[in-house]
Amino acid sequence: KNQVEQSPQSLIILEGKNCTLQCNYTVSPFSNLRWYKQDTGRGPVSLTIMTFSENTKSNGRYTATLDADTKQSSLHITASQLSDSASYICVVSDGQNFVFGPGTRLSVLP
Amino acid sequence: EAQVTQNPRYLITVTGKKLTVTCSQNMNHEYMSWYRQDPGLGLRQIYYSMNVEVTDKGDVPEGYKVSRKEKRNFPLILESPSPNQTSLYFCASSLSQGDYGYTFGSGTRLTVV
Numbered sequence: 001k002n003q004v005e006q007s008p009q010s011l012i013i014l015e016g017k018n019c020t021l022q023c024n025y026t027v028s029p030f031s032n033l034r035w036y037k038q039d040t041g042r043g044p045v046s047l048t049i050m051t052f053s054e055n056t057k058s059n060g061r062y063t064a065t066l067d068a069d070t071k072q073s074s075l076h077i078t079a080s081q082l083s084d085s086a087s088y089i090c091v092v093s094d095g096q097n098f099v100f101g102p103g104t105r106l107s108v109l110p
Numbered sequence: 111e112a113q114v115t116q117n118p119r120y121l122i123t124v125t126g127k128k129l130t131v132t133c134s135q136n137m138n139h140e141y142m143s144w145y146r147q148d149p150g151l152g153l154r155q156i157y158y159s160m161n162v163e164v165t166d167k168g169d170v171p172e173g174y175k176v177s178r179k180e181k182r183n184f185p186l187i188l189e190s191p192s193p194n195q196t197s198l199y200f201c202a203s204s205l206s207q208g209d210y211g212y213t214f215g216s217g218t219r220l221t222v223v
Contacts, residue, residue: 042217045214096207
């Protein structure tokens, strides 16, 4: 069964610190992987998209990595800001369907 | 501006009173979908549509209906709402199924009492 798992479930860090969120998937075949940021009560917004041949993709302070062999992805946030407080959702596509992870809830404290 | 527009943003209704949540996109996307999001459960797909007049059930379709008479609109219909349908609902669209990312609407918070 196609599944996407994320860890940790929640994370609290201090402003200015870095953090890394994890995504493991069993989706096959693999088409692409996206990380979304979802502010509380709002719709998710795409941060990065990665295809099979890409190992790293950056979007400002957000850097996503992909290891297609181990079926793992990570989202690294550098120099966190209060506005980074949100849920981060990993979504994997098999070319036909999107499989959503449960999300990681990040809280950045001053 | 490219966007998915949902209405209303907030809705409180009573059990059994039919309601419709509207969704419209201006990107000429073929694929549209409805999700519900509940605490601890993530996003679950209710229904999706690959094109006009083509709709299919997602993971949690019970108690919902949809229609796709025009490419830009994909309303979600609750014929007889029940309290277990209290949730945060998102409409999303994509250029095509699976290959491209979603653009999400801002969400509709529905409370059924």
